Amino acid sequence: MAERLEKDGFHLSRTGRTLPILLLRAREQVMERFRPMLAAHDVTEQQWRVMRVLMETEAMDASELAARASVLAPSLSRILKTLDQRGLITTRKDEKDGRRTLVALTPGGSDFIKSVAPKSAAIYAEIEELLGQDRIETLLDELEALIETLSKGR
Amino acid sequence: MAERLEKDGFHLSRTGRTLPILLLRAREQVMERFRPMLAAHDVTEQQWRVMRVLMETEAMDASELAARASVLAPSLSRILKTLDQRGLITTRKDEKDGRRTLVALTPGGSDFIKSVAPKSAAIYAEIEELLGQDRIETLLDELEALIETLSKGR
DNA sequence: TCCCGTTGATTAACATGTTAACTGAATCGG
DNA sequence: CCGATTCAGTTAACATGTTAATCAACGGGA
Numbered sequence A, B: 001m002a003e004r005l006e007k008d009g010f011h012l013s014r015t016g017r018t019l020p021i022l023l024l025r026a027r028e029q030v031m032e033r034f035r036p037m038l039a040a041h042d043v044t045e046q047q048w049r050v051m052r053v054l055m056e057t058e059a060m061d062a063s064e065l066a067a068r069a070s071v072l073a074p075s076l077s078r079i080l081k082t083l084d085q086r087g088l089i090t091t092r093k094d095e096k097d098g099r100r101t102l103v104a105l106t107p108g109g110s111d112f113i114k115s116v117a118p119k120s121a122a123i124y125a126e127i128e129e130l131l132g133q134d135r136i137e138t139l140l141d142e143l144e145a146l147i148e149t150l151s152k153g154r
Numbered sequence C: 001t002c003c004c005g006t007t008g009a010t011t012a013a014c015a016t017g018t019t020a021a022c023t024g025a026a027t028c029g030g
Numbered sequence D: 001c002c003g004a005t006t007c008a009g010t011t012a013a014c015a016t017g018t019t020a021a022t023c024a025a026c027g028g029g030a
Helices: A019-040 A045-056 A062-069 A073-085 A107-131 A133-152 B019-040 B045-056 B062-069 B073-085 B107-131 B133-152
Strands: A004-007 A010-013 A089-093 A101-105 B004-007 B010-013 B089-093 B101-105
Touching: A019 A045, A019 A107, A019 B019, A019 B045, A019 B133, A045 A062, A045 A073, A045 A101, A045 A107, A045 B019, A062 A073, A062 A101, A073 A089, A101 A107, A107 A133, A107 B133, A133 B019, A133 B107, A133 B133, B019 B045, B019 B107, B045 B062, B045 B073, B045 B101, B045 B107, B062 B073, B062 B101, B073 B089, B101 B107, B107 B133
Parallel strands: none
Antiparallel strands: A004 A010, A089 A101, B004 B010, B089 B101
16 A cells, blocks of 8 residues: 555645656657757757657658657657758658658658667666666566556556 | 567557556546546546645645645646635745745635535445445556556666 | 548647756865 | 855746737638
8 A cells, every 4th residue: 555645634646656757757868868969969858759669660751750759749740840951851741641641751851760769778788787687677567557457447 | 477469570468458548548437437527627637636735734835735735836827826716725924934935725725625525425425336445456556566666667 | 522520740838858058156275 | 254166946048839919821702
């Protein structure tokens, strides 16, 4: 049973020991290690994520891209505009369905990722060394289970 | 060992199976359950967090408040301005140290939290029921360990 | 074919995240 | 006591999060 605060007749979990806060702080600690690298290459975390997803699977429509990169549609619209202006991606209309926007990396975008990827991998390896790969895998499994359970549960 | 992508001579962990993404998605799934309640009371997630922290320990300076609520100082400045205008908190200068701003809930702010807290607790209870308290505690422990390790590790 | 509800995407409006610059207050060293 | 430095907080500027509104393209049914 989680520790509780009992005060003035109401109770709440201690703020510092709740899923929302600890998930936020954990993510913050992880991202802190990537931030200098991302800043050095003048890309935001979200822009990097979008390009990485595109690298994994050539072209795709904006909806799928948003879902895979965990970015909301309005944010993606702005991000794509920025990346397009920088020549890192291109967009075109889907000829089968005029509503969809197909997005793809340009050769320059692909080169960009390939040049930065080793640094990203190195940082992730540092984290793996600090935490231990087993513990990370366990944690990833539990996070996936949480996501699965909450996304379906009632 | 984490699964890897090998493509064009570079490799990265699969985007969908990394700490940054899964921590983000897990938090998103959790928050999704609180959002309707927060919106119904016209407070943002961060505003709610700030007030909850204030409820736990009467008054405190802005720096400590920011740290406990996991909000950056610039965001906190804006949040405090908003909450002050709504009459939910008050601020005053620390007489011992003129640089510090002391923040406290107003009686109205305290009442607000007490009135909303039961709904928040009910939602958290739902989540506990879906996931199981044991698994949540385990997850919270692992997240705390991750935070501890990464915040100190080199 | 035409109407209409749905869907993919963008835009708008406001709040927060993020970094840097800036202000005022406290502190340290000479 | 003073000047330089450090510290707490705010402001600025830009990017993203979040919800709602908007718009064009689809698609089904009368």
